[in-house]
Amino acid sequence: MEAFKFIQKKTIIHILDPRTKLLLAIIYSILAIIFEEIFILFFVFLSLFPFILAGQLFKKWIKSIRGMTFLFLLLIIFNTLFSTFSRSISMIIRIMIMVSSFSLFFLTVHPDDLMLSLLSLKVPYNIAFSFSLSFRFVPTIAIEAQNIIDAQKSRGYEMEQGGLISQARNLIPLLIPLIVCSLKRAFHIAESLDSRAFGSTKNRTYYYSIKYAKKDWLLTIILISLFIFGVIVKIFPEFLPTWFYWKLKV
Amino acid sequence: MNLIEFQNFCFRYDHSEDFVLKDININIDSGKFILMCGITGSGKTSLVRAMNGLIPQFYHGEIKGNVLVKGKNTKNVPTSTLSRDVGLVFQNPENQLIAMNVEREIAFGPENIGVPWDEMDSRIKECIKITDIEHLRKKAPFEISGGEQQRVAIASILALQPEIIIFDEPTSLLDPKSAIQILNLLKKILLEKKVSTIIVIEHRLDIVLPLADEIILVDKGRILEQGEAHNVINGEKFLNSGVNIPKCVSVFQQLMNQNIFSGKLPISIEETKNLINSIK
Amino acid sequence: MEKKLEDLQILVNNLTYHYPDGTIALKGVNLNIYSGEIVGIMGKNGAGKSTLIKTFNGLLKPTTGVVYIENDEVNNVLMSKLTKKVGIVFQNPDLQLFANTVEDEIRFSLKNLNFTKIELENQISLTLEKFKLKKFQNRTPFTLSGGEKKRLAIASIMCRNPEIIVFDEPTIGQDAEGVKFIRNLIKEKHSEGKTIIIVTHDIEFAIDNIPRTILMADGLIIADGPTNKILSQDQILNIGYLISPQLIILSKFLIDLKIKVPEDVYIKENMVQFLGSYFKDKMGITEGGKP
Numbered sequence: 001m002e003a004f005k006f007i008q009k010k011t012i013i014h015i016l017d018p019r020t021k022l023l024l025a026i027i028y029s030i031l032a033i034i035f036e037e038i039f040i041l042f043f044v045f046l047s048l049f050p051f052i053l054a055g056q057l058f059k060k061w062i063k064s065i066r067g068m069t070f071l072f073l074l075l076i077i078f079n080t081l082f083s084t085f086s087r088s089i090s091m092i093i094r095i096m097i098m099v100s101s102f103s104l105f106f107l108t109v110h111p112d113d114l115m116l117s118l119l120s121l122k123v124p125y126n127i128a129f130s131f132s133l134s135f136r137f138v139p140t141i142a143i144e145a146q147n148i149i150d151a152q153k154s155r156g157y158e159m160e161q162g163g164l165i166s167q168a169r170n171l172i173p174l175l176i177p178l179i180v181c182s183l184k185r186a187f188h189i190a191e192s193l194d195s196r197a198f199g200s201t202k203n204r205t206y207y208y209s210i211k212y213a214k215k216d217w218l219l220t221i222i223l224i225s226l227f228i229f230g231v232i233v234k235i236f237p238e239f240l241p242t243w244f245y246w247k248l249k250v
Numbered sequence: 251m252n253l254i255e256f257q258n259f260c261f262r263y264d265h266s267e268d269f270v271l272k273d274i275n276i277n278i279d280s281g282k283f284i285l286m287c288g289i290t291g292s293g294k295t296s297l298v299r300a301m302n303g304l305i306p307q308f309y310h311g312e313i314k315g316n317v318l319v320k321g322k323n324t325k326n327v328p329t330s331t332l333s334r335d336v337g338l339v340f341q342n343p344e345n346q347l348i349a350m351n352v353e354r355e356i357a358f359g360p361e362n363i364g365v366p367w368d369e370m371d372s373r374i375k376e377c378i379k380i381t382d383i384e385h386l387r388k389k390a391p392f393e394i395s396g397g398e399q400q401r402v403a404i405a406s407i408l409a410l411q412p413e414i415i416i417f418d419e420p421t422s423l424l425d426p427k428s429a430i431q432i433l434n435l436l437k438k439i440l441l442e443k444k445v446s447t448i449i450v451i452e453h454r455l456d457i458v459l460p461l462a463d464e465i466i467l468v469d470k471g472r473i474l475e476q477g478e479a480h481n482v483i484n485g486e487k488f489l490n491s492g493v494n495i496p497k498c499v500s501v502f503q504q505l506m507n508q509n510i511f512s513g514k515l516p517i518s519i520e521e522t523k524n525l526i527n528s529i530k
Numbered sequence: 531m532e533k534k535l536e537d538l539q540i541l542v543n544n545l546t547y548h549y550p551d552g553t554i555a556l557k558g559v560n561l562n563i564y565s566g567e568i569v570g571i572m573g574k575n576g577a578g579k580s581t582l583i584k585t586f587n588g589l590l591k592p593t594t595g596v597v598y599i600e601n602d603e604v605n606n607v608l609m610s611k612l613t614k615k616v617g618i619v620f621q622n623p624d625l626q627l628f629a630n631t632v633e634d635e636i637r638f639s640l641k642n643l644n645f646t647k648i649e650l651e652n653q654i655s656l657t658l659e660k661f662k663l664k665k666f667q668n669r670t671p672f673t674l675s676g677g678e679k680k681r682l683a684i685a686s687i688m689c690r691n692p693e694i695i696v697f698d699e700p701t702i703g704q705d706a707e708g709v710k711f712i713r714n715l716i717k718e719k720h721s722e723g724k725t726i727i728i729v730t731h732d733i734e735f736a737i738d739n740i741p742r743t744i745l746m747a748d749g750l751i752i753a754d755g756p757t758n759k760i761l762s763q764d765q766i767l768n769i770g771y772l773i774s775p776q777l778i779i780l781s782k783f784l785i786d787l788k789i790k791v792p793e794d795v796y797i798k799e800n801m802v803q804f805l806g807s808y809f810k811d812k813m814g815i816t817e818g819g820k821p
Contacts, residue, residue: 132350144625150584154589158642195337196337199330201363207370395576427771497798497801510806510810
C-alpha cells in the first residue's frame, strides 16, 4: 500500500496535471504488455527513471519494488517450470514497469485532484467523490484496525498457528469489530455529508481546478510519439537492430 | 421569529419498539447559546437529528407531529437543503473531515451549494480567520490535533453560513484546555453574529454552563425543562436528572439543604466568587 | 500509603519508544508504581500516554530502556503472561465486541487462561452477575445500549482478574450514573489490593478518585505527585493543557481573600463543611436557621 500513498512535495512531477500522469501510466503499461523482448522492455523501464528521480520518489520506489520480491520469485519459479527462464525475466520487467508507472501516478497526485481528473474524464461526481473519499479514509481505517488488534490482544487473543480453517476462524474477532466500526463510521460520514449540503444542487462549483499547462502538452506529445513509435516497432520488427531481439537460451 | 419549531413531535426508529422522542414542543429562537443536556440515552442526539431533517430522511421511522425549520417542514425539504439553515457538528471530527487538506475541507460545503469562486474564496478566508487556523491551511486532517480538527469542522460548517449550528458533544474527546477553547470559540461566533443561535450537547457541564443562556433538559425522550440557565439549574428537575452537576453548584446545593444558604445557585466559578464576596 | 520497595510492581527505566514510521513517542520515561496504588496519567493527546500503557502488557516492545512488571522484564516474557497480569480497558467497546452472545464475549476473554470447564462456566456466570449482565446473557452484544456495551467491555477484562488494571479514558461521555459505576469499580478493585492506572482528561474525576497523578508531555513525564498538587500548579497545567478543578480554583480564591482554609477543601464534602461554618460565622446564624 505504501507504494501508492500520496506525499505532498513540490517537484515538477507533482505539479504536472494528473491527466498527463495518468496518460503516462497507461502508455507505459501498454508498451509493457505488447512487448516481450528483454532489451526493449529494459529500455522502456530505464526511460521511467528520469520521472522517478525528478519526483524525488527513488526511496519509496525502491521500497515498493523490494516489497514485490516474493512475487518475482514465484514468477521465476513458475515461468521456468512451465515456460522459459527468459520469459520470467521479461515478465518481471513488465510488472516493474506497470507498478512503477502507476505508483508514480498515485504518489504524486493529490487524492482530491484525482477526483478532479476523473471528473474531467466525464466520470459522474458521486463516483469520483467516493473514490477520493476512500483514499482519505485509508489511514483512518488502518489506525482503527491496529486499535482492534490491540484491544483483542489485551484480552488474551492470540494469532494461533494452525490449518487454514482455524486461521480463518481466528480472524473473526478482528474482522467483526472492523466491519462494525467501519459501518458505523460510514453512517457518521454520510450523516455529516448530508449536513454539509452534499448533493443539494446540480450546479456544483469547484474551488480548485486542474489545468493543462505547456509542460503537460509537451509531455503528452512526447508520450504519444513514444507510443506511436512502439506500435510501429511492434508491427515492423526490422525497424530495430537485431540485437534488440536477443533472448536468453533458457 | 422561531428558527426551529417542534409541534407535538414524536419519533420511533424503524428498528426499535419504543418512541425515542415523545410529545416534543419546543421553540428555538435566535440570539442564544443553548445547552442541551440529559443522561445517556435520553434522546438528545435524536432530537438534534430531527432539527436538520436527518430524522426522518436519513433515519427512517414512525413520526407524529412536525418540525419546522424557518417555516420549512423537515419532512418535505431534504437535509442537504436544510443544511443552509442548520449546521451540525459531530463529536468525532475524524468522521466529518472528508478532504485531504483544510482549505478544501472548508470549500466543500460552499462547492455543494454552488457558491461562485470569488465568494467562496472570501468565505474560506473569513472562516479560517474566525476559527484561527491560518497555519493549518494546507495540512491534512490526520496531521493535526483533535482540537484543531474540531476547529476545521466548525470552519467548514460556518462556510455554509447557517443561522443555527448544533454541536453534538464537540469536546468530549479533547483535553480540558482545548475543550474550553472550542466552547469559547462557539461563544465568540455567536457574539460576533456569525450565526443566530448555537445549540450544544455537552456532558462536562462545569465548563459549558458559564456560557449557556438557555438550557433544554431532556429525559426519556421528553423535554423535562426549557428555560433561562439559572432558572433551570435551580430547579429540582435539573438537580435530580442524573447529569454531571458541577462541583460549585453541588456545594451550594448542599449548603442550601442545610439551610445555610438561600438564593440562586451559582452557575460558574465567577458567580461563586461573587457570592462569597457578597457575604464577606 | 507508605511505599515499600518490595511492593514495587511496575518499574520503567529510561524507556524510549519509536514507532516504525519514525515518530518518537517516548523519550526516556522513568516511573515506579507500587502495588495497590491508584495512579492517574494525564497530558494532552500525543504526549505518549497510550504508548506508555501499551508497553505494560506487551502490545509494544521498548525501543530502548526497560519495563519490569513485577519480576518480569517485558522483553523477556511471553505476551500471554503480561496480558494476564495487566488488563487494559480501552475506551471504545466497539473495538472488541464480536461474539454471538454476551456470554461468549466473556468466554473468549477466558480462553487461554487454562481454566477447567467447571471453573470456566463458574467464572463466566460470576462475571455476568457482578456486572449486571446476566439478563443479557444470550443476547448479541450489538443490541446492547452504549452503557451496557461499556460494562461488557470492562467485564471482559475484569473476568481475567488482572493484578494491574489500566483504564483508558473511562469517563468519556458518561453521565453521573456511568461515572459512579466507574468510581465504585475502582474503589472495589482498590480494596482487593489491585493496582489501578487511569489515563484520563477528566480533572474533576481525577481530583475525587485518584490520589497520585503523572503528567506527560512530549514523550516525557514532567510531573509526578499528589493529584491536588499537580492540578493546582499553573505551569504544569499549561504544559499539560489542563485546567484546575472547580474546588481548587475556589480554595485558591479563598486563600487570596486571606481566608484561612484547610488544605483538603478540594474535596466536596470538606468544602461544604468549611463554607458552611464560614457562612454561619459571617452571618451569625444559628444551627438550622436561615440568614
